[in-house]
Each structure stands twice: as C-alpha cells, then as structure tokens.
Amino acid sequence: MDKQQAKQIIQETFENPFDKGRFTLFIKNLLNHIEENRIPPRHGQFIPDAYKPYISSLARIGKFNDNENRVDILIIKLQKETSLERARTMQRNFVAGYLQGKYGSSNEKEAALVAFVSPDSADWRFSLVKMDYKFEQTQAGRMKVKEEFTPARRWSFLVGANETSHTAQSRLVNMLANDEHNPTLKELEQAFDIETVTKEFFIKYRDLFIRTKEELDKVVKSDAKIKADFEAKGVNTVDFAKKLLGQIVFLYFLQKKEWFGVGRDAAWGTGPKNFLRLLFEKNMADYKNFFNDILEPLFYEALAIERTNDFYSRFNCKIPFLNGGLFDPINSYDWVHTDIILPNELFSNKEKTKEGDIGTGIFDVFDRYNFTVREDEPLEKEVAIDPEMLGKVFENLLEVKDRKSKGTYYTPREIVHYMCQESLINHLDATINPPKTTVKEPVFTPNTPTQKKLFRDTKPRQLCLTSEKYQPVVPREDIESFIRHGDIAIEHDVTAKEKHAEKSDYNGKYKKYKLPETIRAHAKLIDDALADIKICDPAIGSGAFPVGMMHEIVRARQTLTTYLGNTEERTLYNFKRHAIQESLYGVDIDLSAVEIAKLRLWLSLVVDEEDYQTIKPLPNLDYKIICGNSLLEVEKDLSNSELFKEMEKLKPLYFDETNIKKKKELKQKIDSLIGGITENNKLFDFEVYFSEVYFSEVFHKKGGFDVVIANPPYGAEIDKITLKKIKQNLSDTNNSNSAAIFIDYGKNRVIGERGTLTFIVPKSLLYSENWFSLVNSMLGNTHILVDVEKAFEKVKLEQVVFVYSKLIHKKEYLARKFLDNDFIRSTNIFNDLVLKYKAWICDVSPEELNIGNNLKIDCVYMKDISETKRGVGLQKYLSNDGDHPVIGGKNIFRYGCNGVKGYLSKEILKSNRNKLAFMQRPKIISQDLVAHIQNPIPRIMITSFYDGTGKIIGLDTVQNTIITDSNYDHKYILALLNSTFVSWYTYKFIYCAAIRTMHFDNYYVGKIPIPKISHKDQRPVTILVDQILAANQECPDADTSALERQIDQMVYKLYDLTPEEIAIVEGEKKI
Known part of the structure; x- marks a missing residue:
C-alpha cells in the first residue's frame, strides 16, 4: 500500500x-x-x-x-x-x-x-x-x-x-x-524507540524557543517601557522565552488531567483535555492579543492567586490555584502595566511544515504529540512526551541562546537509574546495618572444617586470627533484591499475604514470598531510613538525579506498604511531597537550570495528585533548589549560630505557605538571615550560594548528606580568585579540573559520616597522573567503578561512574563495563593492583587481569631505562621550504616515516637550540596521541619508528624516547612498543581502556614493562627490525606484516604467554 x-x-x-x-x-x-x-x-x-x-x-x-x-x-x-x-x-x-x-x-x-x-x-x-x-x-x-x-x-x-x-x-x-x-x-523495537521521538521533539522545541526569543527581542526593541522594566528587573529574553515555553508545556500535562475549564459546580477532572486550544480559539474569552490578554492573566492571576472555590470569572470556569513560583512573573516584571504583544501566529497558524503538517505555532507543534502525565521508568516507556523526556529536552536546551547554539547533553536515563539505585542500596546498607568490627579468635586445630570455612585465607597452624565479625540486620544482597526487583515481586507478595491471612496453613502457589524475609521483618526500619534520607545534587542541571532518586524512594516505600498497611496515607503523592520537602536538595550556578529542576519536581508531584476534591498547591522550592556555587562555603561560629536556628524554623513554613503576602514576608526574613550569615557577600551576580547556609538543617542534623549524586561540570572555567579560595579547602588533590574539585569537596565536606558519593566524571580519573592522588584517597571506600565509555551523545570525552562510601572499607572493588544499555563485564579487582599500576583499572575481564598481573618474566620498567619528551611547538614557524624538515604525528607509521609537516629556518633552529638538544640524538619517535581502533575488537595501536641519525625534528604532536640504559637496544625497545602485546597491555593497564586523547608521554611510557634479556637474546628481534626498516626505506608502502607477525610471536614468548592468553590478547577468544 x-x-x-x-x-x-x-x-x-x-x-x-x-x-x-x-x-x-x-x-x-x-x-x-x-x-x-x-x-x-x-x-x-x-x-x-x-x-x-x-x-x-x-x-x-x-x-x-x-x-x-x-x-x-x-x-x-x-x-x-x-x-x-x-x-x-x-x-x-x-x-x-x-x-x-x-x-x-x-x-x-x-x-x-x-x-x-x-x-x-x-x-x-x-x-x-x-x-x-x-x-x-x-x-x-x-x-x-x-x-x-x-x-x-x-x-x-x-x-x-x-x-x-x-x-x-x-x-x-x-x-x-x-x-x-x-x-x-x-x-518492531526500533519503531517503539522513545529516543527518536525525544530527538525530534527537542529540535521542534528548540526552534519554538528561538522564534519566541526573537519575537521578544522585537518587542523589547520597539517598546521603551518594556525595555526599561526588563533592565530594571534583570529580565533577559532568553530566560523569559524558556520560562514561557516551560509554563505552556506544564499546562499541556495538566490539561490531560482535565483540571482546566471545569464548570463552576463541576468536579475536578471533568474539564476539556484541549483547554489551551479552546482558549486560543476564543471559546472561553475574546481577546486581541493572546499572550497579553489571555496567557498572562491565566499565569499570574488564575494559577497564582487563591480564589473562593477556584472560580475564575474572566474565563467563566474553575482554574486550580497552583502556587510554587512557576506562575510568578519572572523577576517580578510588571505584567500588569506593560503590554507584551507577541504575535498570535506564534501560538498557532496555518503554515505548512516540511513534513506536510499544517501549523508551525507552539500549540500546533504540541498538539501533534501525545503528552502523558506518567513518569517514564526503566522497564516502562511510553512513546510520548512524558515528564522524564521533558527533563531531557530542558537539559539539552540549557546552553541554547540563539540559532547557533547546539545544546548540552543529558545523562542517559539508564545510567541515572543505575546510579540512583546503587546510591540507595548503599544508603540503606550504611544506615540499617552496623559497621563491621574486627575481633581476634583463638584457633587450636587449624585444619578443622570450621577453620577452613571461616578462615580459608589464614596461614596453617596460626593460634590467633584476626577476622571481621559481621551480622547485618538486613544483608546487602537482600537490600539489592528489594531495590532492584521489589516492584516485580510485589503483586505476588500482596496475594501471598492475603492467602496466609485467610488460612494460616495455606500451602498453595503463593506459599512463599518473593522478597527476602529480612525485608518484610524490618519493613518499618527500612521505611524510616528511606523517609529520613538527605540527598544533594551540587550540579543539578535539569534535575535528573533528584527526580530519579525520588522515584526510587517512592517505588521502594510503595513496595513496603504491603507489609506496613495504612494505605490511605501511603500514597504516591504523599511519598513524593515528603521526599521533595525532607530529602531533596540541589545547587546549580545556572539560573535556568534551577528553574527547570523546580519545574521537573513540581510536574512529578502534580501528576500523582489524585484528590480531585481539593487540588493541593505546589510547594515553594526556593530554599531547596538554589542558584549559586556549591564549591564555596561560609564560616560557622557562635556569632551566627542563632541566625542558623531561626532560619531553620522559617524554611519549613515557607515551603508550604500559599498566601502571597505571608510568603513574601517569610522570604524577606529568611533572606535577611542569610545576609547576616554571609555578610551579604554576592557571587557571580547571584544573591545566593552556599549549600551550608541554605541546607544548614542537614549539616546540623546529620553532619552532611546521606547521598551526594551528580554529573559535575568537567573543566569549567573558574576565575583565579575563586579557584584560590576553593583550593584552600581541598584535602586530596591539587587538580584544578572542576570535576576533581567536586569529588574532593563531595567526599570530604558534603557527605556525612555514613554518606555515599555517586558521580559520573571524566575517564581521565582512572589513568591521568594529576588525578591519582584523588584515586588513592578513594580506594577502600569505592566499591563500584563503572566504565560507561561515551555516555553522552556527541560528547568526545569518556566517562566513568563511581560509588564511594565513607562507611564501607573494602580491599577490592567491583569493576564493570556498561555498553549499549547493558553491563557486559564485571570483575572484582584488589586495591593493591591499583597502587601497583597507578591506574584505576576498570574494563578488564578476570582472564585479562590474570595476564597483566601474572607476567612470569623478570621485567624492568621503561621509566628506569629511558626518558621521553614531547616535540617542540613550532608550527607557526613552518614554511613550505626552508633549511630543515620537520615531522608531525601524522607522518609516522609503524617502523617508518612518510613525508614532512614543513620546514624550519636556521634562525628558528638556532633560537630554539635548548629545546631541540634533547631530540638531536638516536631515538624512538612515536605519535603523541595514541590511536584507538574499534574493529575487530576495541584496542589501541602505539605507533613508533627509529631515528638512528638523531637528525629528525618533531613537532609537539610526537614524542621522543631516548634509551638511557646501554643494556637495551633502541631497536629492541622499538619492536616491543610496536608489538600487539604491548599495545594491549598499555590499553588495559595503563590507559584503563580509554579511547580518546591518550598522550604517549613520559609518565605513560614509563609504566611499560620490558623483559630483561641480554644483548645476545635481543639480537633475533633486532634482526627482524632491521629487515622492516630496510624494506620501509626502500618503499614506504612495503608490506612488512609477516615480519611484524614474527616479532609479535617473539614478544609473546618474551612475556611467557600461553596460547590461550595469546588468543585473549588478539581477541580470538571471547571473554
């Protein structure tokens, strides 16, 4: 058809x-x-x-x-x-x-x-x-x-x-x-793929934002009164346009609940599902300009002010009072006395789209999509615009300012889900179960079965042994089962409970419960721990992590309802509101991000409002999600302790206040107290900042947060004065990368004594020299490390996830690989190996780990026999002719060099003689950036050749290695560097399976193990190298693969690899 x-x-x-x-x-x-x-x-x-x-x-x-x-x-x-x-x-x-x-x-x-x-x-x-x-x-x-x-x-x-x-x-x-x-x-699965719809909707939404912003620009430019009001209130058209679209899309979700356009005496939930379209078509009220005459009154009167019975005479219907700040004018701009005349065609028109649809306005685009008020879940996805997808769209929009902007990138939902679950499991384990204690026990017969079972790692005939005595209230594996599978088991367990209540000796198919007995027995204890949890995202973005944590908490508490009863009070709405009020906190330096995060929480809350008799107003989140720099802090002393106490009394009152006058008074009092505590300091033009001030109740009650979870900014620009102040408070790193600073602050200053820190950060954490002091400080407390590779679409950096706990001390960690939305590998790795390699090994199988850890030969490391320096950055002096040829990384291939990058004059060479002196001797020259190859298996390829004359000069895209120990021939080392095994070893144990931006400098070259053999034993290898060099000298395109294969086989023997191990290195054996 x-x-x-x-x-x-x-x-x-x-x-x-x-x-x-x-x-x-x-x-x-x-x-x-x-x-x-x-x-x-x-x-x-x-x-x-x-x-x-x-x-x-x-x-x-x-x-x-x-x-x-x-x-x-x-x-x-x-x-x-x-x-x-x-x-x-x-x-x-x-x-x-x-x-x-x-x-x-x-x-x-x-x-x-x-x-x-x-x-x-x-x-x-x-x-x-x-x-x-x-x-x-x-x-x-x-x-x-x-x-x-x-x-x-x-x-x-x-x-x-x-x-x-x-x-x-x-x-x-x-x-x-x-x-x-x-x-x-x-x-069929691809046809139901939600990500395709998300990308399509984001493009449409971004275009609507840009058009709205441009129309606002025209209004501001043409109306002096509006321009003056915007300047006086600090309103810009970017934030105005984002908030307007956010308000409209929020109402698109709510009109699905049939809350708008309800008759005076009718019940909530009986209004039209296309209320906004009816407004535009003048079915509710007449107008000249839709935004000025209809939308502004709807936002800032109907939805923002309490009225008797919620009846709004302008539209002759009931409109619920929502409160919360979403429907407050941005920066209190004067909407009453200004006329913002946005064209009606911005909202709906008859233009034809390139797809053949009619209408390019905001309502035209939104009307084409299905909006569902149900939140997306890992196992349950609707091919529609749901609140979770909206969060993704908003986060993508954060950096969009104009038509040139591309948008930022959202932490994939599967990774958010995993990080949230692991954080919650960690919190429950740390909160419910006592810490492990070390005890000494006498052992009189070292070979008894009991001895073998309990103390299998001890030495024979040891009379007194140290062991960890541990009896958890709820074993960690039971907590994991509860958090990961509770909602799957609950239907069965509800029926099981009913059957056992009907008949005490029931023995049918529901005889056994699916959830562990410890979960059922300690349901109240677990529920209290979930209700009392304190969570912070110090770089909140669109709120993906707080919302994800809220869903996990709500789902877990809902599962426990089966065993606790009181179903009337234990509703989804009540769980969510409690979590928002008592558990969730967030900070972001971007004001737009803060507003988006608030909107996500409000939307998540309102979709589960089932009491249609009285629709509850939204809570005020100004002191829950704050705008500022979470890396700065204030001094707490006796002089301001009373100010903290007073502020902590007022904040809960503000959260629930709906009266505009009282709300304003409470806000003024709280802000005045904050001013007293911070001595009215301001940061980045925002009036608020430090989490210790805004979230002081958490620090006073618990000494810090139970969970800090985030995708912190990587490499964010920090001015020198601020950076200096921040670094004064660092404990474990001197690294200036913002992600490293967030980790240091998070683990040492923000989480409490039993706290968990769960971050997704750059993969350079695993292998880079200037990150290792941080890694060293985290070993023993980090029990999960996950390589998520390139988690963010179109972002070149790779990422890893770690779960760090102050309370958990282990000698090993679980290293995992996450690819294509699934875990493809899990390996337990001892912390001692991290110290041995000075790299946080992650993407390795147990078999690969054995190869690297059990090299059976006597080795010396390259750092002990060589020195490597980068070439010189003289690109700007290059010319097409000159006195001396210069090469770059792209000119290098294995065992040879092809062509030149350009030429340098004698004058430039002379003025840079000190820089060039190191490389003007026989050396191995390598590409600085190590190549990553995906097929047939992921691997890297070190690419090096030999300069026996010492006359070749390289730019800073090459590395120059001088062999300083006369016991080792340059050509022997060259063969090893170009071998399959050394590239494999370097990929797995030095660069931790990174795929981008691996520099082959002295630190990394120095970690390569070199078999200690005599010059005589090196000779068979160097003979083959001479043959390859000669072939390449005669013809750069010469096929030397057979000779290189012979060298590979020799290298395998040098490192004493078995045939099975060789198959693993070459990817012939699946692991």
Missing part, C-alpha cells in the same frame, strides 16, 4: 475507541502475515488472583514469527478506567507471566503486541512487551533462564479518541506501507 493509505489505517485505528476489527486489520497489514491461532477471551479462574483486581480478560488473535522470535498478538481488557494509567507495572508483569507460559500457554514466546483496553474503550494503549531474559549456569554446565526476577520491558503508544496519532504515524507508517518485507522483532 502507499503511505497515504498506511497513514489512514493508523489514524482510523489509533484515533478512535478500540475496535477489534480495526485493530486486527492494522496488525495484519503491519506484520503482513500472522497465524490466526486464536485463544478465546480468558477471564475469571484463568486470571491469577494477584491480577484479578486489574485484568478482566485476555484474548489472543494470532501469532507471528520472524524466523528467530515468536510474537503473540493479544487483547487485554482492564477492570477499571483508572487501571490504564495507574496499574502499568501490573499490566506489564501480567503479560510477562503469559510469555513465560504461566497461564496455560507455552513459553516459546519472546514478545507480544498488546492492545490494553479500558472498560469504555475510548482510551487504550498499543504496546510491545518483550522479556528481558537473564541466564544462569546449572550444575551440569547448561544455561537456563533465571526465573526468580525476569523482568519484561514495555513500550507503548497512547491511543484512542482523545489522542493524536502523529507519533504513531511517524514511527509505523513505513513499516505498514512495506508489503514486501515482514518486520523483525528488532525492527
């Missing part, structure tokens, strides 16, 4: 109430061929007890095979209207059970395409549910699926009579139109 027909089928199927006939027709055209192997609707006894409150029936209309995977097509009818939105985990886990063959069907299914239909059929979801199978090895050595916690992932389109099908059309139309190709399961 053609694309127009395909679009029509999607539109008819997805923009109407669910119809089985239309849905079946759509599926047949989408997949081209299905086996109509129907299962009639199953309900009643066929639905497991845990799902009966939510699932009415299950029917299969067919199945589909792509030659590798089976996909079933299901229709699932839900019990209640609210189940579609609120019981998403239940729906996903119900389908997981079906795919695993638990309801009488086979388990030969990898995925299902499902229509989830609410009772009135008007709104429904079209979902792809796929099992995320994990495998384990049996005692017999076979692989089987790990059953206990096998999650399913779900991706969904929001469809039905109240939704647009624009997104579904863009993702499915090509597949539907292609009658010749049957889609694969992988292609």
Whole structure:
C-alpha cells in the first residue's frame, strides 16, 4: 500500500475507541502475515488472583514469527478506567507471566503486541512487551533462564479518541506501507524507540524557543517601557522565552488531567483535555492579543492567586490555584502595566511544515504529540512526551541562546537509574546495618572444617586470627533484591499475604514470598531510613538525579506498604511531597537550570495528585533548589549560630505557605538571615550560594548528606580568585579540573559520616597522573567503578561512574563495563593492583587481569631505562621550504616515516637550540596521541619508528624516547612498543581502556614493562627490525606484516604467554 493509505489505517485505528476489527486489520497489514491461532477471551479462574483486581480478560488473535522470535498478538481488557494509567507495572508483569507460559500457554514466546483496553474503550494503549531474559549456569554446565526476577520491558503508544496519532504515524507508517518485507522483532523495537521521538521533539522545541526569543527581542526593541522594566528587573529574553515555553508545556500535562475549564459546580477532572486550544480559539474569552490578554492573566492571576472555590470569572470556569513560583512573573516584571504583544501566529497558524503538517505555532507543534502525565521508568516507556523526556529536552536546551547554539547533553536515563539505585542500596546498607568490627579468635586445630570455612585465607597452624565479625540486620544482597526487583515481586507478595491471612496453613502457589524475609521483618526500619534520607545534587542541571532518586524512594516505600498497611496515607503523592520537602536538595550556578529542576519536581508531584476534591498547591522550592556555587562555603561560629536556628524554623513554613503576602514576608526574613550569615557577600551576580547556609538543617542534623549524586561540570572555567579560595579547602588533590574539585569537596565536606558519593566524571580519573592522588584517597571506600565509555551523545570525552562510601572499607572493588544499555563485564579487582599500576583499572575481564598481573618474566620498567619528551611547538614557524624538515604525528607509521609537516629556518633552529638538544640524538619517535581502533575488537595501536641519525625534528604532536640504559637496544625497545602485546597491555593497564586523547608521554611510557634479556637474546628481534626498516626505506608502502607477525610471536614468548592468553590478547577468544 502507499503511505497515504498506511497513514489512514493508523489514524482510523489509533484515533478512535478500540475496535477489534480495526485493530486486527492494522496488525495484519503491519506484520503482513500472522497465524490466526486464536485463544478465546480468558477471564475469571484463568486470571491469577494477584491480577484479578486489574485484568478482566485476555484474548489472543494470532501469532507471528520472524524466523528467530515468536510474537503473540493479544487483547487485554482492564477492570477499571483508572487501571490504564495507574496499574502499568501490573499490566506489564501480567503479560510477562503469559510469555513465560504461566497461564496455560507455552513459553516459546519472546514478545507480544498488546492492545490494553479500558472498560469504555475510548482510551487504550498499543504496546510491545518483550522479556528481558537473564541466564544462569546449572550444575551440569547448561544455561537456563533465571526465573526468580525476569523482568519484561514495555513500550507503548497512547491511543484512542482523545489522542493524536502523529507519533504513531511517524514511527509505523513505513513499516505498514512495506508489503514486501515482514518486520523483525528488532525492527518492531526500533519503531517503539522513545529516543527518536525525544530527538525530534527537542529540535521542534528548540526552534519554538528561538522564534519566541526573537519575537521578544522585537518587542523589547520597539517598546521603551518594556525595555526599561526588563533592565530594571534583570529580565533577559532568553530566560523569559524558556520560562514561557516551560509554563505552556506544564499546562499541556495538566490539561490531560482535565483540571482546566471545569464548570463552576463541576468536579475536578471533568474539564476539556484541549483547554489551551479552546482558549486560543476564543471559546472561553475574546481577546486581541493572546499572550497579553489571555496567557498572562491565566499565569499570574488564575494559577497564582487563591480564589473562593477556584472560580475564575474572566474565563467563566474553575482554574486550580497552583502556587510554587512557576506562575510568578519572572523577576517580578510588571505584567500588569506593560503590554507584551507577541504575535498570535506564534501560538498557532496555518503554515505548512516540511513534513506536510499544517501549523508551525507552539500549540500546533504540541498538539501533534501525545503528552502523558506518567513518569517514564526503566522497564516502562511510553512513546510520548512524558515528564522524564521533558527533563531531557530542558537539559539539552540549557546552553541554547540563539540559532547557533547546539545544546548540552543529558545523562542517559539508564545510567541515572543505575546510579540512583546503587546510591540507595548503599544508603540503606550504611544506615540499617552496623559497621563491621574486627575481633581476634583463638584457633587450636587449624585444619578443622570450621577453620577452613571461616578462615580459608589464614596461614596453617596460626593460634590467633584476626577476622571481621559481621551480622547485618538486613544483608546487602537482600537490600539489592528489594531495590532492584521489589516492584516485580510485589503483586505476588500482596496475594501471598492475603492467602496466609485467610488460612494460616495455606500451602498453595503463593506459599512463599518473593522478597527476602529480612525485608518484610524490618519493613518499618527500612521505611524510616528511606523517609529520613538527605540527598544533594551540587550540579543539578535539569534535575535528573533528584527526580530519579525520588522515584526510587517512592517505588521502594510503595513496595513496603504491603507489609506496613495504612494505605490511605501511603500514597504516591504523599511519598513524593515528603521526599521533595525532607530529602531533596540541589545547587546549580545556572539560573535556568534551577528553574527547570523546580519545574521537573513540581510536574512529578502534580501528576500523582489524585484528590480531585481539593487540588493541593505546589510547594515553594526556593530554599531547596538554589542558584549559586556549591564549591564555596561560609564560616560557622557562635556569632551566627542563632541566625542558623531561626532560619531553620522559617524554611519549613515557607515551603508550604500559599498566601502571597505571608510568603513574601517569610522570604524577606529568611533572606535577611542569610545576609547576616554571609555578610551579604554576592557571587557571580547571584544573591545566593552556599549549600551550608541554605541546607544548614542537614549539616546540623546529620553532619552532611546521606547521598551526594551528580554529573559535575568537567573543566569549567573558574576565575583565579575563586579557584584560590576553593583550593584552600581541598584535602586530596591539587587538580584544578572542576570535576576533581567536586569529588574532593563531595567526599570530604558534603557527605556525612555514613554518606555515599555517586558521580559520573571524566575517564581521565582512572589513568591521568594529576588525578591519582584523588584515586588513592578513594580506594577502600569505592566499591563500584563503572566504565560507561561515551555516555553522552556527541560528547568526545569518556566517562566513568563511581560509588564511594565513607562507611564501607573494602580491599577490592567491583569493576564493570556498561555498553549499549547493558553491563557486559564485571570483575572484582584488589586495591593493591591499583597502587601497583597507578591506574584505576576498570574494563578488564578476570582472564585479562590474570595476564597483566601474572607476567612470569623478570621485567624492568621503561621509566628506569629511558626518558621521553614531547616535540617542540613550532608550527607557526613552518614554511613550505626552508633549511630543515620537520615531522608531525601524522607522518609516522609503524617502523617508518612518510613525508614532512614543513620546514624550519636556521634562525628558528638556532633560537630554539635548548629545546631541540634533547631530540638531536638516536631515538624512538612515536605519535603523541595514541590511536584507538574499534574493529575487530576495541584496542589501541602505539605507533613508533627509529631515528638512528638523531637528525629528525618533531613537532609537539610526537614524542621522543631516548634509551638511557646501554643494556637495551633502541631497536629492541622499538619492536616491543610496536608489538600487539604491548599495545594491549598499555590499553588495559595503563590507559584503563580509554579511547580518546591518550598522550604517549613520559609518565605513560614509563609504566611499560620490558623483559630483561641480554644483548645476545635481543639480537633475533633486532634482526627482524632491521629487515622492516630496510624494506620501509626502500618503499614506504612495503608490506612488512609477516615480519611484524614474527616479532609479535617473539614478544609473546618474551612475556611467557600461553596460547590461550595469546588468543585473549588478539581477541580470538571471547571473554
């Protein structure tokens, strides 16, 4: 079929109430061929007890095979209207059970395409549910699926009579139109890919921001009164435009809850879902200019001021009072006495887009997308604009100021999720369980079984042994199971609890609980620890980490409700509000970031407001998320302690205050106290700053935060005066990189005695010389290190994640590799090896670690037999002709040099004789930047050649190595440097598997181990090197690969590698 027909089928199927006939027709055209192997609707006894409150029936209309995977097509009818939105985990886990063959069907299914239909059929979801199978090895050595916690992932389109099908059309139309190709399961996953929609929406949103900012520029330029007001209030058009779009998009989410345009006597939740469009079309009130006459009164009167019964006469309907600051005029600009006449066409028009859609205005663009008030989760993704995606869009927008701006980059959600979970696990372990204590115990019979079991690492016949005595209240592995899998287990455990309550000797399928007994027994203790946690993001950006931590806390506490009861008080809304008020804090030097982070928290809170009788106003977050420099601090002494106490009394009152006058008075009092404490210092033109002041209640109560989690700025510019003040307070580093400073401050000054520091930082932390003092200070307390490679799209730097805990002291750490949204490797590494290599090794397998750590030959290190210096930076003096040729890194290949970079005059050579003296002797010349190669396996290639004359001059893109020990031939060392093994060793144990910007300077060259052999034994190697050099001298394109292969084999023997180890080095053996 053609694309127009395909679009029509999607539109008819997805923009109407669910119809089985239309849905079946759509599926047949989408997949081209299905086996109509129907299962009639199953309900009643066929639905497991845990799902009966939510699932009415299950029917299969067919199945589909792509030659590798089976996909079933299901229709699932839900019990209640609210189940579609609120019981998403239940729906996903119900389908997981079906795919695993638990309801009488086979388990030969990898995925299902499902229509989830609410009772009135008007709104429904079209979902792809796929099992995320994990495998384990049996005692017999076979692989089987790990059953206990096998999650399913779900991706969904929001469809039905109240939704647009624009997104579904863009993702499915090509597949539907292609009658010749049957889609694969992988292609179906790609069609449901949320990231594609995110990128598309960001581009549209950025364009809307730029147009809005440009229209504001025109207004300010043409109206002297507005210009004067903006200048007096410190308002700029960039922040104004960002806030305006943020306000509008916030209302797009809320109108989905049907809170706007509600009749005077009608209940909340009965308003139109397209309220803003109705306003624009003058259905609520007439106007001349939409922004000046409609939007400003809506923002700064209707939503910002309390009214009796929330009735707003201007629009003749109820509008909820939201409070919170989002609907305060930016910097208190005078919206009443200024007329900001933005063109009505900015909001909606009839222009045609390049995709063929009609309308390029703000409402036109937003109306094409589905907005869902439900937060995205790792296992549950909606192909729609959700609050989490909005955070990603906002963060990308932070650096956008004009049409030339590209945007910043967002920490990927999978990494945020992982960091949040690990932080929470660490916090619970540190808070609930007592610290390990060292004890001495006598041992009289060293070979008894008990001795072997408890003390297997001790020496034979030792009479008195030191050991760690440890009896945790809740074992760490139980905490991990609870945090990672609690929401998967909860449906089962709810039913199990009910069955055991009905019958004390119950022995059916729900006899065993899925969550560990220690979690159930200590539910109150765990819940208290979760409620009391204090979390700070000192570089908050758009708020991804605080929001992520809030979700993990809420999900965990919701799971515990099963064992604690009191379900009326333990609601999602109450959990979130408590977390925002008691647990979450953040700082950013960017005012836009602070406003965006607040909006994310407000939005996350309001989406779970279910009390439609009284919609609660949003809290004031001015003293929770602050603008300033989290690296500076103030002195705390007796003279200002009373000021701190008074401020800490006032801040909770301000958080909940809704009266404009009282709110203003409280803010003035708090700001006055802050002024007294800080002696009215100002920083970077912002009136607020130090976390010790704003978050003093945390430091007074706990001595610091329980969790500090962030993606701190890398290499941020810090002026000399500020940097000097900051460095006075550093404990473990002299590194001026802002990320290093954040780590030092975080671990030594911001987290409490039991605190956890979880950062994603540049990978240079692992191997760079000026980071190692910091690494040394973190060993023993860092138990997780994760190489996430290039986590940020289009950012050249690589990153690592670490989890540091003040309370945990270990002799080893877990090193992991995260790639393509999955952990592909995990290795336990002893801290002693980090000290040995002076590198925080991460991306290595146990087998690779054994090779590097167990070299069976006598070695000397390059630092003991050589000296390496960089070439000279004389590029600006180069010419096309001159007295002396000069080479650069690109002229070098293994064992040779091709061409020159340019020429230098005698005068320049003479004036730089001191710099050049080192390299004017026989030497090995190497490329300064080490090449990284991805195929067939990730590796590096050291590239060096020999200058036997000492006459070759290199620029600063090359390194010059002089062998200072006469026991070693330059050509022998050259062979080693160019060998496969030394490149592998350097990649894994010196550069810690980095892939960019590895300089081959003296520090790194010096770490390479060199086999100690005589000149006689070096001779077979140097003979081969002479043959390669001669061949390259005669023809630079000579094929010397066979000779280089012979050298590789010799080098393997020199390092005493086994055939199996050689296969690992060369990537022939998978590990």
